[in-house]
Amino acid sequence: MVGRTAHLRTTFDAVAERYDRVRPGYPRQTVEDLGHLAALQAGSRVLEIGCGTGQLTVPLARLGTTVTAVELGAALAGVARRNAAAYPSVQVVVGAFEEVPLAEDAFDLVVAATSFHWIDPATRLTKSARVLRPGGSLAVIDTHHIAGGTDQFFVDVQRHYEKWDPMTPPGLRLQGADAIPVARPDLEDRDLFEPAVLRRYEWEAEYTTSEYLALLLTYSNHLALPAPQQDGLISGIRSLIDTRFGGTVTKRYLTELRVIRRRTPHSDRPRSR
Template sequence: MDADHAAADELRRLRGGFDAAAEDYQRTRPVCPPRLFDDLVEQAGLEPGDRVVEIGCGTGQATVPLARRGLAVTAVELGAGLAAVARRRLAGFPAAEVVTSSFEDWRPGEAPVDAVVAVNSLHWVDPALRYSKPHDLLRPGSALAVADCLWARPTDADPFWTEVQEDYQAVGFEGGPPPPPERIGPRHLPPEAESLFEEVASLRYPFEVVYRADDYVANLATQSGTNALGEPRRTEFLTRVRHRLRSLGDPRLTATFVGLLTVGRRR
């Protein structure tokens, strides 16, 4: 197997791993601030009743805010467990539906649509279809909205956030600690999207979430970086963090994030 095929297989494995703990995912994953969704609707030129396709909805962290704003959302989710939670949460929104499928394999019924939205999900889509398929789904002048939620670590953060890096290092976790929020700038559409979309907005939204100690560990267990460790390093990592928190009396933890929103108009 060549390196490209191996990387593609690993991508498929990791993106399918979120389904293993759908309820923990729903309970502990941070949700972008309401202002991000207000700006998304405004910058994309959306109105109540407009049709939106959402890529990789998870348990509906973005789907519910979009449905509350009157949009008719078709959410495509690979994981059956995640999709089931999303359907439960969207039961009060008859204009919203959840389809269990990968975005690559999904075949839309009606087209074009008024917007395609991806929140913490576009990087999981096959690069060959990542921008071309949203482009094909959209009518001219409609929008692709991409949002992400990135971890940050303020310089004055609780010492836990520095000390826990020892646990990451002990198991060979790839990458380094999160940067301060001010160093996370707006995100722009990449060069491969420029022939398909004209960028019209690139915005950022710092925010905080307070976690109970057990919920923070549950959140770590849902992350792709943790699952990429494989067993037994994944178990060792979670055990180390759990022991560290217990030694501190299971404190509540204030986690810092930066939400990012990029909107492109279909050419």
Template sequence: MSRESLRQTFGEDADLYDRVRPTYPPELFDALAAVVGDHPRVLEIGPGTGQATSAMVERAWPVTAVELSPGLADVLRRKYPAVEVIVADFDTLELPAQSFDLVISATAFHWLDPATRVQRCVDLLRPGGALAVVSTHHVAGGSEQFFVDVQACYDRFTDDAVANGLPAADDVPKDPEGFERSGLFGSAEFRRYVWDVDYSAPEYLELLSSYSGHRALTIERRDGLYDCIGALIGAAGGSITKRYLNQLSVGISLNQPLA
């Protein structure tokens, strides 16, 4: 399926997405606050149901959120009435130039048009404003043998097996969006946050059901995959530990004040 098709799948079960998707380390937002100050005007792209929004609302940052899915947007509005939620495709949405101190996208930037996404974000930043991209990576660690063994399930039921296993956190490239090469930023910095989450078999299968690639499988393939994964978790004692890497990439805009 294409990028355009896959990114439509997340809103098919907004309540599931809200229930299972993890949030982000508080330290990540502490690092952002050190860059943008205590009360930045924020544009969040692809907020889902507020996995990153929650930390900004807690800090009383004024947030405008652009969400593609009406279903996810409805949940976001219900949870955070103070957030201005716009249901739109950011790739074609027109917003006033130089209107925000911070443009942030958490685990959603890769769904935007790669040819235009960085420039479109930079155009919305006030002079000295920051573009922050938070990426989420599945990395080696936690229940390591389970994640080796589970590749046989993916080999059997999907086309998405990881040939060489999960990468170590330190092996994930520090600048996947090319901030340093873009010429659009006066400076760029990168931080990593590694953390573990424990899942029972039902919890882990629900998490997988929120991923676009799993939702795109046929029912027969998905049922077979989940049976295979569930059996492995049962053999591992009924629960597994998953390791996440969140990488924060921050670029400071070179924009000049509007005439």
């Protein structure tokens, strides 16, 4: 991994405690569906990629699974260990998934929650397949910010991004879930995996001004802004929420769960690629 992505994926570690405080977990139905689709049971062996401070790790441990979590950031890993302290079956390893040595065929589930996009696309599917037992599942959870909630705020806030963040495309507008493509060619490998089963969950969260600003300061693109731009952006958004929206905004999320089974030696192979 090189360049901007390699830098951005390290930014969360400096704000580990804030990340833990303000980043949401996952809808209960998502965890239940993951358990069913991956046929998890007590003692199932789970490898979690990029666990953060344990947003999914703890619900997985509650299902009785044994979780090995590989987390790039040492501070994030420390908070995840603290959050999972009641579950001796959780082990958090500090390192990059691409580099950490892992046994072959050792896991029933490999799962990445809002983290697979940070893993090197050249190796993430092949390494996941290698560590899964045949018939085991890879689950990828993605989080999208979609249209809804305090709609007008998200229209009005755009001018602050255009002023302070050079990476913001002009005129950007949030899209509804229907406009988010269902197909994910980057998660397809017909030799290694069967087609994905997709589930989608829409939900909302309400934030006070200070909670919303803290949330923004856990996103890699906001964290990577030079201090003067970050300060300008944050103070503009603070004033917008306080003066025009009564100190509260609601954000609408789309959580996507894709579960992809590793082919077994007996699976029907595709005839052509």
